[in-house]
Amino acid sequence: MDDASREALVPRYRFTGRAEGDLAPGALGVDERRHALAPMPWTWLHQVHGAEVVVVDEPGAYVGARGDAAVTTTTGAVLCVTVADCAPVALLGDGAVGVVHAGWRGLVAGVLGAAVEALARLGAGPLRAVVGPCIGPSCYEFGADDLETLQSVLGPDVAARSREGRPALDLVAGVRSGLAAAGVEQCEALGVCTACSHEHWSHRRSATTSRQALVARVGP
Numbered sequence: 001m002d003d004a005s006r007e008a009l010v011p012r013y014r015f016t017g018r019a020e021g022d023l024a025p026g027a028l029g030v031d032e033r034r035h036a037l038a039p040m041p042w043t044w045l046h047q048v049h050g051a052e053v054v055v056v057d058e059p060g061a062y063v064g065a066r067g068d069a070a071v072t073t074t075t076g077a078v079l080c081v082t083v084a085d086c087a088p089v090a091l092l093g094d095g096a097v098g099v100v101h102a103g104w105r106g107l108v109a110g111v112l113g114a115a116v117e118a119l120a121r122l123g124a125g126p127l128r129a130v131v132g133p134c135i136g137p138s139c140y141e142f143g144a145d146d147l148e149t150l151q152s153v154l155g156p157d158v159a160a161r162s163r164e165g166r167p168a169l170d171l172v173a174g175v176r177s178g179l180a181a182a183g184v185e186q187c188e189a190l191g192v193c194t195a196c197s198h199e200h201w202s203h204r205r206s207a208t209t210s211r212q213a214l215v216a217r218v219g220p
């Protein structure tokens with residue numbers, strides 16, 4: 001690909017909230033809401049908190065595939081992961097974009113490293129990451145044993161305290177650690193806690209099946 005066509009392929013991304021409506025696959029009216037956000041073929045995933053990455057090589061490919069990350073360099077392909085407390089992570093490169101559903105299980109499984117590797121194979125160059133709204137440590141009380149396991153994989157920074165002073169997980173710290181291990185140092189976190197924000201859905205707050213999304217594509 002020559003430089004001019006590369007330049008036209010700017011990575012674009014958007015974190016939705018309740019205002020854009022429920023984007024959970026299978027939600028009533030979700031097709032219309034997707035179309036309103038981006039009138040192009042979407043790829044959404046059957047998310048399982050694993051480390052499988054889908055490489056979308058044509059618009060709308062791999063719809064409903066089992067996976068927790070998608071990457072593309074294809075114009076007109078809309079990628080999406082849906083969340084309600086887990087971290088949506090946008091990976092932005094040179095004419096390439098990735099979306100990652102990063103909860104603690106996915107972090108341990110290595111989903112961030114797998115997505116970064118997939119983008120490297122597409123020639124995405126240096127990446128930067130943006131972490132969207134996800135549950136914050138104040139609201140994310142966590143079992144001490146599980147926290148210990150996470151610390152052994154992701155480092156000491158993931159251990160935090162909840163508002164009540166109990167052991168808690170700092171998910172964004174886990175994302176930063178996973179990205180750093182994959183060689184991505186540039187990471188911006190929006191700092192919005194889904195359990196505190198009434199503009200977002202939170203599974204921890206209300207056990208909802210509704211989901212906000214990270215929606216991304218490359219293009220003009």
Ligand SMILES: [Zn+2]
Nearest residue numbers: 139193195196
């Ligand atoms: Zn909170």
